[in-house]
Amino acid sequence: MPFHFVPGIHPPNPQADNESTGSAWWFVFIGRQLVLQQATLTPLQVRALAPLGLDARRTQYLGQLNGQPCYGAELPEDSVLPPQLVARELRSLYGVLANDWLDLAGLAFQILEWDRTHQFCGHCGTPTQAAAAERAKRCPSCGLSQYPRISPAMIVLISRGDDILLGRAPRFRPGMYSLIAGYVESHESLEACVVREVQEEVGIEVANIRYWGSQPWPYPHTLMVGFTADYAGGDIVVDPHELTDARWFAKHQLPDLPSEASIARKMINWFVGQS
Template sequence: MIQPDVLPQPQTPVFWIMVEGNQVIDTLDREGQFSPPLLPAEQVPEANERYTARIGEYEGIDVFLFVREENTPMLETWALKPLRECLLASTEGWFNLAARGCQIAGFLKTHKFCGQCGQEVSQDRDELAVVCGYCGLTSYPRISPVIIVGIYRGRDILLARGVRHPEGLFSVLAGFVESGETLEDTLHREVFEESGITVKNVEYISSQPWPFPHSLMTGFIAEYSGGELTLEPEELEEGGWFDIDDLPMTPPERTIAGRLIREIQSRIHARSD
């Protein structure tokens, strides 16, 4: 449970997810691995002046969020690291906590005024929310659900390069859930809109928070059912069916896209054995 606007107990070392924009503080204690500060609040510059909250725990130790400003002092052993780099250099647990911290910081930054009457809001002390003292509206952090699906056909997997993907990087299909849709509705609609095909045997695999800025990726795999592959040019630059043992560059395994691709590879290899 998130405990908003609190500090840890005096002289108690806790982990700190220190957020500045979409960057987090890394102590560089472990080369190549994300390692947030472990300190009591008394040793954290301006801890009493900035927004802090308890956002979870890691290996039995409390984890606190600290929302930095650009001029907030830094210790010599600290460095700002982009959150996307953190994904590649951390455990799933640390990435999820860092993602939570960045999403909370983003929520507080973008919800300073009431969306109903325009008056300034205040933070709720009991839950993660902001409350308008004028009209009474309570606002909570926005979470945008997204489906992401790996599609297979025999030994092939469908991969495409989105218009915002780096050159040469291919991934699976994804899209936002629209109002009134189930996840399954979204999956079938997005697959058809982006590729012109239909799928069957849809199976949920796992999910991943994706704080760019506030998505929740829900991962599925599905089997090709029918239709001719026709890519949506406004969304996808190129793509096609690739043999599972001859893939182009794909997202790292720590991303949910990479996880879905490896899941399909594993299942097809198991069938072939």
């Protein structure tokens, strides 16, 4: 199906009246699992969740998808799904769902997580209220506004001729290596983050840092910003708190790599394809 998504914060009609406004797209989560129609492994397209026996503890309007309302919803952890529905961990759906579906599911997951974790003002503790004109939580007492959180992180492909530097984190599946990555600190540029993280994690110096691309990564609110860099000197010294191993690999003799859906894999594939 064609995808035309228009973000929004105000539903066209109150959700209570959704029975009379036609079907809507629902990105429904139980924890980190996305609820799908079992027969098609696609998000729910229904008028409302209640007729399915689903009682959402929070919902957020996301916008219009192909002219139909689009919502995110969170169910209690002990919810029992009807037999025509199935719940799958969101990360496991890369390569199963179309990228457009995954993008909207990621948006829904991030907005629901923000809604859940910003019920109270971080300054004075007063219950927050939804802002009228923007997606924000506003404190009626002190006026503090809290927006959906985005945590920028850099990821860098370091090359030395036809070799590429890859590291292995303790959380990776056996045998898997990936690019060096890390979160940006306060008052730090993305380029400075590249230099610092590389020095901290593998002890080498880099030069010619260049922007490659970016990818939202909703686990739960990261924005991955990709760079390439050239090896500039030093020996690999692994930080054991971050990595279990790091080494140079020839670009045509690579180990097990991250999912094709990740920016890390996209960058590695791009490098391998360079003449």
